[in-house]
Amino acid sequence: MAQVSLRPPNNSRLIRRLLLMVACGFAFAFALVPIYDVLCRATGLNGRTAGGFAAGGLSSSVAMPAQPRPAVDLNRLVRVEFTGTVMPGLPWDMRPLQTSVELHPGEMQQVSYLVRNLSDKTVTAQAVPSVSPGQAAQHFEKIECFCFQHQTLAPGEAREMPLAFIIKPEINANIAQITLSYAFFSIDDQRQTLTSQREEK
């Protein structure tokens, strides 16, 4: 090409740097997934509870008994309400046996949900918890939970699913009421459910 002498020799270096920026941007999008997860856990954003989230059943404080149990704060009462939702495509019914309890921070409490398979097929599903308000989530510690585990129910089977939790005494004094909500999602045929919904249209 003519006028090569006009073109400074460092074009390719600049292009390489700009392409590196593009690659970093793409990687940043994926890096945001764990960053967001950490942020949510640290701040209780989106009702993510501290600890025990990925572990499913037992939280780390039980797995390590060396850690002392928090003292019970008898001076205040916190009301905890329980709700549950079954997502579309899952032929189940769920409801808490008690809709609410009152307890002192630091005290352990056990409640149960009654879950029933309404269909004539064996179905596997999994529950995802959420705590609101978000600020309370990090002080809401589940000792035992049926969430994040595959739950399989035979046709027509009903099961009580237990849940044990502690509200840490460090919880903000302004919080008098906490709502724990579960959403049950179908696991084994989730893709098919979405497809069949689409075909029904």
Next chain:
Amino acid sequence: MSTAIAHPGNPHDEHYPGGLMRWLTTTNHKDIGTMYLTFALMMFFVGGLMILAVRAELFQPGLQLMKPEFFNQLIGVHALVMIFAALMPAATGFANWMIPLMIGAPDMALPRLNNWGFWLLPPAAILLTMPFTLALFGIGDGAIATGWTFYAPLSVQGGMGVDFAILAVHILGISSIMGSINIIVTIFNMRAPGMTMMKLPLFAWGWLITAFLLIATLPVLAGAVTMLLTDRHFGTHFFNAAGGGDPILFQHLFWFFGHPEVYILLLPVWGLMPHVLSTFSRKPTYGYTAQVYSFIAIGVLSVVVWAHHIFTSGMPIPALVYFMFSTMSISIPLAVLFFCWIATMWRGAMTFETPMLFAIGFIVLFGIAGLTGLVLADVAADAQYHHSYFVVAHFHYALFAGGIMGVITGVYYWLPKWTGHMYSEKLGKLHFWLTVIAFNLTFIPQFFLGLAGMPRRIPDYALQFAEFNAISTIGAFILGFSQLIFAYNIWCCVRGGTKVEARVWEGAEGLEWELSSPPPHHSWEIPPVIR
């Protein structure tokens, strides 16, 4: 054709293949700029037709013309077409045509990449709109129906239109990134001797910031839609709550790109405005340095304010407050720009040719976009306005009055330079007045609708919204059809007309006006020396 700049002994004369091959194989920045602008104009009408169908449905309450699914597809594809296939290519077309002329470069730095960048656009546009056609033949259920924001989990569950849109966005993104790399390398490495960064024309500065924003944020969108694709087809759970994913994460990823995108669309126009205002006020640009630093400040701020789009998603209060104040702080550099634009006109010997009319219209209407944006940035007020027609009106003031009218300003300003002919000033003025009146007729009622509580993205609405919707629809049809005057005016100007001089406008300053009109096929082969 003119050979004013061609020099004896230079092998580089105007030989290019004729017919279609010229356009398929061209690496000439002017040819590619023309193709970008033509493509943008065509897609502007495609996107416009879609929204006219939507406005026709909204003319009266009830469902008259279409099913809600089709309505949803139209609004989503309208936005994607207007943003990615009309406004962004138009701005890239300006950059291709004008930046080499303005900075005294013989061409763009990477001409073949440039050609490829353009020819990725038509396939992407076809991908985006093809599901409409496929649905006519009973294949699939139409185009993407989630709105342009692709929010999960709706987009995880949507039909195959979502896949088409994801791939189209990937291709459009690659095209934009290639264009941006090209522009940055051109501006950094190909300036004429003596043109320091602080002598760079403001249009080039605006585009430089845009290019960096594109390179920083478009890959994040590409990453987000890639995750969406793997969620849909490969069993991942990035946004699928059933597998421990989080739909709100998608909104953060999307708006991390989506907010800078607004400035990506607007910065080239902000860069263009000082040129037009200074030309028709016959005064030098006021506050060049302040404008450059405002561009940079807005570019930096734009990537740290994204969550003001999702104030109602349940963020903690400190985050809300941070995003509110950082968003509002953007109004400071923006106010500097407004001040400089007005100060450039102040006591100038102003004349009101069509580009100047559009520039002044831009300042007034874009000012309304900025002020209503401040209202939406207020966390407390946003709870009421969120997802209402107020938002629709606000961003159309930003992107139609700010973006499209800015592009129209540029077209009228540079069209005589590109074609060598004067457009019809009479038709241009008619186009301006029809556009401004119809635009306000369309969107002022939408502010009222939003305040009254009408949500956006619905095909049917409560009876009390009927009058304002009817007015808005009438305005939209006048607005849409008056753009045909624009197309006709361009057509006539390309075909012929009064010949113009090199310096088309008497007050115009800059290297681009030193070249003949139209400029020779190869310009600035001998770089000009800047004093």
